[in-house]
Every structure is written in structure tokens, then in C-alpha cells.
Amino acid sequence: MKLLNWNVNGLRAIMNKGTLLEFIKSEDPDIMAFEETKLQPEQLPHSFDGYHLYINSAVRKGYSGVMVISKEEPLNVIYDIEGEDEPLEGRVITLEYRDYYFVCAYVPNSKDGLLRLDYRMKWEDLLRKHLTQLDQKKPVIYTGDLNVAHEEIDLKNPDTNHFNAGFSDEERAKFSELLKAGFADTYRELYPERVQYSWWSYRARARERGVGWRIDYFVVSKRLMPQVSDSIIYDDVYGSDHCPVGLIVDL
Numbered sequence: 001m002k003l004l005n006w007n008v009n010g011l012r013a014i015m016n017k018g019t020l021l022e023f024i025k026s027e028d029p030d031i032m033a034f035e036e037t038k039l040q041p042e043q044l045p046h047s048f049d050g051y052h053l054y055i056n057s058a059v060r061k062g063y064s065g066v067m068v069i070s071k072e073e074p075l076n077v078i079y080d081i082e083g084e085d086e087p088l089e090g091r092v093i094t095l096e097y098r099d100y101y102f103v104c105a106y107v108p109n110s111k112d113g114l115l116r117l118d119y120r121m122k123w124e125d126l127l128r129k130h131l132t133q134l135d136q137k138k139p140v141i142y143t144g145d146l147n148v149a150h151e152e153i154d155l156k157n158p159d160t161n162h163f164n165a166g167f168s169d170e171e172r173a174k175f176s177e178l179l180k181a182g183f184a185d186t187y188r189e190l191y192p193e194r195v196q197y198s199w200w201s202y203r204a205r206a207r208e209r210g211v212g213w214r215i216d217y218f219v220v221s222k223r224l225m226p227q228v229s230d231s232i233i234y235d236d237v238y239g240s241d242h243c244p245v246g247l248i249v250d251l
Contacts, residue, residue: 001251002027005104007035007145007199007216007242011067015045019239024048027246030071031095033104035145037065056080058090065090066106066144072097081130084123092127094134099251100224101134105144110165117170124174132181139221141249142183145199145242146217150175150185153195154214166215178219186218186231186247196233199242207241218247227251 004027008014011034015021024032032051039062041055051069056079058064074095081092095102105127110117134140148171152158161167179185187194197212206212218231232246 001030001249003102003141003143003218003247003249004029004032004244005034005143005216005218005246006032006244007106007240009036009038009240009242011037011039011065012043012045014239017239019237021046023237023239023244029246031102032069033093033102033143034067035065035104035106037067037090038062039065054093054095056090056093059088063089064106066093066104068093068095068102068104070095070102074102081126083126083129092130094130097251100139100141101137103131103134103140103142103144105142105146107145107147109147110168110171112165114163114165114168114170117165117168121170121174124171124178128174128178128181131178131183135182135221139224140183141221141224141247142219143217143245143247145215146175146219147215148172148175149213149215150188153193154197156197156211156213166213182222183219184222184225186220186225186228187214187233187245189225190228190231196235198233198235198245202241216242216245218245220247220249224249 040057048069052073055067076096078094092105108120110120149155198216200207200212227250230248234244
């Protein structure tokens with residue numbers, strides 16, 4: 001199976017460019033997840049023929065939002081996670097299939113000055129609880145813009161970012177907690193020393209200069225790793241400040 005994920009930073013814009021539909025046609029994913037859709041369901045500019053469609057939009061228009069398209073209809077769909085103080089930001093969709101769960105998330109950004117770090121830490125605990133509870137029933141595939149570069153290899157300039165959102169000690173520790181709870185970062189498991197990024201600031205020609213961060217992931221239950229044949233970063237695909245990531249897994 002081929003599974004894809006892309007923070008599109010505005011679904012309408014990237015669809016109107018034609019970039020997204022061309023990518024889907026060429027890659028033909030079984031499931032694809034999206035973050036920062038920034039739209040309501042009625043605002044979708046095009047359909048996704050051959051796919052079942054699931055959207056969790058933020059109440060605030062033009063903000064956040066996640067979406068999943070799937071060739072196979074899931075057994076069950078869960079929106080948001082239990083215990084959220086603000087489940088109105090459209091951050092999580094969970095699809096249940098016969099042999100696994102597929103979870104798409106747009107993890108909250110801690111913001112400049114780590115102003116939202118406390119909220120982020122509580123949210124991470126709730127998300128980890130959600131994933132571990134699912135994992136007790138069947139294996140989990142977790143993907144999304146997780147808004148953290150876990151190790152120094154995962155961003156261009158680690159020395160100057162230790163107190164910035166996305167590379168704070170607190171955020172990195174939460175990701176470590178998730179891995180210790182029985183999960184694996186598929187890309188780093190397969191490619192422990194490879195340097196690729198999935199997000200670049202729009203400022204100062206960052207992408208052109210190779211100044212990026214790896215913050216988009218496919219994380220799986222550890223017992224699924226033997227079935228994972230590849231974890232891909234499509235860093236040659238443009239259309240957003242993020243590039244797509246993918247997983248090839250035998251399910």
C-alpha cells in the first residue's frame with residue numbers, strides 16, 4: 001500500500017494550481033492525508049474521484065483543518081481526540097480499518113516565544129493517550145505535520161533553534177515519549193543518517209538554500225516496522241512550504 005501525507009498550506013490554492021491533482025494522479029495513493037486545509041467542506045474546489053473523503057475543519061475560517069481521502073471505506077471514523085479543550089481547531093481524523101488504524105494530525109504550533117507551549121504539551125499527552133489506546137487494539141499508522149524536528153539531523157541549523165518552536169527541548173521530549181510508548185519514526189528507522197527536509201520557511205529563499213526542517217512524519221506501531229519497505233520525502237515536489245511524505249507498507 002502507498003500512503004501519502006501533505007501539509008498543503010491552503011487546499012483551495014494548491015488545487016486551483018493543479019499541482020495536487022497531478023501529484024495524486026501520478027502517485028495513485030491508497031490513502032492520503034492533508035493538513036492546513038483552511039476550508040470548510042462546501043468550499044472544496046474539486047472532487048476526488050475514486051476516493052472516500054473525510055474532513056475535519058476548524059470553526060475559525062481559513063485556519064488549520066485536516067482531511068483524508070481513502071480508496072477503501074473505513075469501518076469507522078473518529079474526529080478529534082478525547083479531552084481536548086479546543087476541539088474546534090480541526091486537528092485530528094482517525095480511520096479504522098480491519099487490520100490497522102490510520103491517524104492524521106496537525107499538531108499545534110507552539111508559536112514564537114513558545115507562547116502556546118503549555119497547550120501544546122497537554123495536547124501531546126492527549127494525542128499519545130489516543131494512539132496508545134488504539135495500539136492496544138490493532139497497529140497504528142500515524143501521520144501529519146507534527147511540528148517538531150526530533151533530532152539535530154532533522155534541521156539545518158540546530159544550534160540556533162533550541163529555544164524556538166519546533167525544536168524546543170520540551171517538544172522533542174514529547175516525541176521521544178511517543179516513540180518509547182511503542183512507536184517508530186519510519187524515516188529515521190530506515191535512514192538513520194540521511195538528511196532531507198519536509199518544510200522550508202518562505203523567508204530568505206530558505207528552500208533554494210537548503211535551509212529546512214523535517215517535521216512531517218509517518219510513525220507506526222513498532223510491530224509494523226517489518227512490513228514497512230520505504231518512507232519517502234518528496235522534496236522535489238513544490239506547491240506548499242511543505243513537501244509531501246509517503247509510506248510504502250505491506251498491509
